[in-house]
Amino acid sequence: MNRFAYARPDDLASAVRDGMTPGAKFLAGGTNLVDLMKENVERPASVVDLRRLPFDRIEDLENGGLRLGALVTNSETAFDQRVADRYPLLVSAILAGASPQLRNAATNGGNLNQRTRCYYFYDTTTRCNKRKAGSGCSALTGVNRIHAVLGASSACIATHPSDMAVALAALNAQVRVTGPGGDRVIEMRDYHRLPGDAPDRDTTLAHGEIVTAIDLPADDFGRNHTYLKLRDRLSYAFALVSVAVAMKLVDGQVADVRIALGGVAHKPWRDFEAERDLVGQPPTPDRFDRVAKRMTASAIGHGDNDFKIELARKAIVRALRQAASATPQSQVDKRVA
Ligand SMILES: Cc1cc2nc3c(=O)[nH]c(=O)nc-3n(C[C@H](O)[C@H](O)[C@H](O)COP(=O)(O)OP(=O)(O)OC[C@H]3O[C@@H](n4cnc5c(N)ncnc54)[C@H](O)[C@@H]3O)c2cc1C
Ligand code: SF4
Numbered sequence: 001m002n003r004f005a006y007a008r009p010d011d012l013a014s015a016v017r018d019g020m021t022p023g024a025k026f027l028a029g030g031t032n033l034v035d036l037m038k039e040n041v042e043r044p045a046s047v048v049d050l051r052r053l054p055f056d057r058i059e060d061l062e063n064g065g066l067r068l069g070a071l072v073t074n075s076e077t078a079f080d081q082r083v084a085d086r087y088p089l090l091v092s093a094i095l096a097g098a099s100p101q102l103r104n105a106a107t108n109g110g111n112l113n114q115r116t117r118c119y120y121f122y123d124t125t126t127r128c129n130k131r132k133a134g135s136g137c138s139a140l141t142g143v144n145r146i147h148a149v150l151g152a153s154s155a156c157i158a159t160h161p162s163d164m165a166v167a168l169a170a171l172n173a174q175v176r177v178t179g180p181g182g183d184r185v186i187e188m189r190d191y192h193r194l195p196g197d198a199p200d201r202d203t204t205l206a207h208g209e210i211v212t213a214i215d216l217p218a219d220d221f222g223r224n225h226t227y228l229k230l231r232d233r234l235s236y237a238f239a240l241v242s243v244a245v246a247m248k249l250v251d252g253q254v255a256d257v258r259i260a261l262g263g264v265a266h267k268p269w270r271d272f273e274a275e276r277d278l279v280g281q282p283p284t285p286d287r288f289d290r291v292a293k294r295m296t297a298s299a300i301g302h303g304d305n306d307f308k309i310e311l312a313r314k315a316i317v318r319a320l321r322q323a324a325s326a327t328p329q330s331q332v333d334k335r336v337a
Helices: 012-019 033-038 074-078 081-086 088-095 100-105 108-113 164-170 272-278 285-295 307-324
Strands: 005-007 024-027 046-049 058-060 066-069 174-179 182-187 210-216 224-230 241-250 253-262
Touching: 012 024, 012 046, 012 174, 012 210, 024 033, 058 081, 066 081, 074 081, 074 088, 074 100, 074 108, 081 088, 088 164, 088 224, 088 241, 108 164, 108 210, 164 241, 164 253, 224 307, 241 307, 253 272, 253 285, 253 307, 272 285, 285 307
Parallel strands: 005 046, 024 046
Antiparallel strands: 058 066, 066 210, 174 182, 174 210, 224 241, 241 253
């Protein structure tokens, strides 16, 4: 491991100042950053520990929504009664990820900013544009079973690994950040980015910006929702494909629907036109099939991951059926019914 400076600021202004220094990285639960430092993938000049900052609460918003502090752990979020009652989709996605021990340490801000699980990103003996800009992409011609089929580029075909982020995308969450330029709010759909020719950048955060909270709007998706996660083994694995669906049914017709895909792109994937196609229609299997085909129409496989395209199509149909029938995927018994 390389040598690095360590700071543990007591207030946000000091954390922003410390985070602006070249090569600084923020530390929250450490379940991703410390692993990457041990592997020599991340080599920060300084580590700015955020854990003394006052972002460890879940608060009610006046508009009926909820504000999740960036330092609230994934477990505290999933077991908060307000989150459970109002955003069961989010609870389901959190509980589908990692293990109880990891979720007890992992924070909401860290979860959003965790890095890809591409094998070559972790292996410093290989070429990887995300780890070292301009060095090439070993996954393009290498083992790419877990890689992206949507929105990838010739520079990078990695996926974003977070389950929680997929549910947040379906819920139209907003990410609150503070940095050298002040405060701003980023729509979840704009928070993660496609790789393009700059795959070293996962998000639209500027250097030194800190996520302080995630806001959930007041929408009511308490009944018709699901988080369906398909993976190589039922416990403790990242998604090959996942689907978050939030739906509103009024008089037997779809009044609103959000569909976000995980495991298939560099960011949680939404297709707003495909979603609009379902609105005003009855929730029937043929319509679900049409949406699934439309959402995957531009998908491209890279060999080992070709199977993901058909898997995603089937998962979208299954998830829409689960949501429409108010029988969400259980995260206790993870078998897909
Ligand atoms: C074995 C294993 C299995 C896992 N399985 C899953 C899974 O199935 N699904 C899933 O979703 N996740 C999974 N994870 C990942 C886990 O959820 C993440 O490691 C965790 O959420 C990261 O949170 P953290 O607080 O520990 O972040 P840290 O490790 O502290 O930080 C992660 C990144 O976020 C940045 N960061 C942290 N907080 C902030 C902030 N407030 N503002 C700006 N930047 C910030 C850090 O600089 C760093 O780059 C798994 C992890 C492991 C080790
Ligand atoms: S897919 Fe992205 S992360 Fe993986 S080797 Fe290629 S550039 Fe690196």
